Amino acid sequence: MSLTEIANILSKPYFQAPNCLIYNMDCLEALKLLPEEFVALTVTSPPYNIGKEYEKFLLLDEYLNWCEQWIAEVYRVTFDRGAFWLNLGYLSIRDRAKAIPISYLLWDKVPFYLIQEVVWNYGAGVAGSKFFSPRKEKFLW
CATH class of the missing domain: 3.30.110 (Translation Initiation Factor IF3)
Incomplete structure (x- = not known):
């Protein structure tokens, strides 16, 4: 599936670059829009x-x-x-x-x-005494 087809399913992306679409949406709502085995x-x-x-x-x-x-x-x-x-x-x-x-x-x-x-x-973590x-x-x- 092309990026254009994905944009048609999920609407306008939050950010777009060559070979990249980023969406700022509820993951559950977005996933429900995608087809099976995608x-x-x-x-x-x-x-x-x-x-x-x-x-x-x-x-x-x-x-x-x-x-x-x-x-x-x-x-x-x-x-x-x-x-x-x-x-x-x-x-x-x-x-x-x-x-x-x-x-x-x-x-x-x-x-x-x-x-x-x-x-x-x-290396970093929550400090605890x-x-x-x-x-x-x-x-x-």
């Missing part, structure tokens, strides 16, 4: 639901439900031999966990076949 690879790092200014905070069940919805749409638009790389950080669950990897809460809800967990190790600083995040492939 994407070869999705690499994404969605909001972690940890209170950042660009996030709308959701209760944990609502957040996991939202993730299930858009992941199901990514699955629908992915080629049979396509791939999905999901990068997620950590969140707290009151009286249960200080920093649980979000992927642990989602892996059994994702319709993709899980090949492996890939660890992204980085009473806990180790998480300095890695996980991708589910």
